[in-house]
Amino acid sequence: MNLKIDKMKEQEATLARPVRHCGIFAKLLFGGMDFIHGKKLTYPKIRLLELLARIPYQAWEVRQYRRLNCKYEKDSVVGEAKDIIQWGRAAQDNEFWHLEVIGEKIRQDGVKLKWFRDRFLPPIAAFSYNLFSRFLAWVNIQAAFKLNADFEDHAEHEYFTFVQQNPELENQPINAEVVTKYGDFNNWADVFRRIALDERDHMNNSLLRCGRAKEVVKYLQEK
Numbered sequence: 001m002n003l004k005i006d007k008m009k010e011q012e013a014t015l016a017r018p019v020r021h022c023g024i025f026a027k028l029l030f031g032g033m034d035f036i037h038g039k040k041l042t043y044p045k046i047r048l049l050e051l052l053a054r055i056p057y058q059a060w061e062v063r064q065y066r067r068l069n070c071k072y073e074k075d076s077v078v079g080e081a082k083d084i085i086q087w088g089r090a091a092q093d094n095e096f097w098h099l100e101v102i103g104e105k106i107r108q109d110g111v112k113l114k115w116f117r118d119r120f121l122p123p124i125a126a127f128s129y130n131l132f133s134r135f136l137a138w139v140n141i142q143a144a145f146k147l148n149a150d151f152e153d154h155a156e157h158e159y160f161t162f163v164q165q166n167p168e169l170e171n172q173p174i175n176a177e178v179v180t181k182y183g184d185f186n187n188w189a190d191v192f193r194r195i196a197l198d199e200r201d202h203m204n205n206s207l208l209r210c211g212r213a214k215e216v217v218k219y220l221q222e223k
């Protein structure tokens with residue numbers, strides 16, 4: 001897809017669109033993050049969100065390799081597994097970019113990280129989410145895709161809300177190599193808008209793979 005995207009207009013469209021009606025697991029996940037960090041999005045909370053975001057894709061990749069161990073002679077299984085593995089790897093790389101960019105912003109702004117909340121709890125949360133993601137991918141990968149769609153939609157709304165609530169980002173120039181390698185941006189608000197739209201792409205890809213193509217959110221230029 002090669003679209004000229006107006007990120008500002010996409011932001012308005014997302015904020016006018018209600019968040020997806022999510023299932024119990026998604027609610028527990030969001031509730032857990034709110035319990036640790038509060039409802040408002042902050043850089044430490046974004047960091048936790050991005051730490052967790054990569055995990056389902058990795059779990060699906062592992063699950064597909066396990067399937068191939070015993071069904072490698074079936075072309076349909078190989079094709080499906082290859083598709084999920086390639087998509088999962090690309091999404092993991094993309095989530096890692098987000099994490100690096102957030103890390104840079106935390107450094108630049110001198111955000112103070114708390115030992116218990118930001119160093120002790122995240123590995124425990126990541127470990128638990130990893131176990132859960134692997135279990136869900138094993139028992140019902142369609143449900144795993146649906147949960148991820150809810151997670152990504154939540155992330156997209158959170159990022160655009162964050163940009164709206166922090167207008168000073170519009171005037172903060174980019175002066176870090178890790179950000180210029182991620183993309184070409186005018187300011188930090190633009191960076192967060194791009195991350196929000198990456199999350200939308202992740203949601204759409206998850207929806208397509210669990211038979212919910214009708215729920216895909218199109219870009220304004222596609223409509």
Ligand SMILES: [Fe+2]
Nearest residue numbers: 050053095098
């Ligand atoms: Fe992300």
Ligand SMILES: [Fe+2]
Nearest residue numbers: 053152199202
């Ligand atoms: Fe994502």
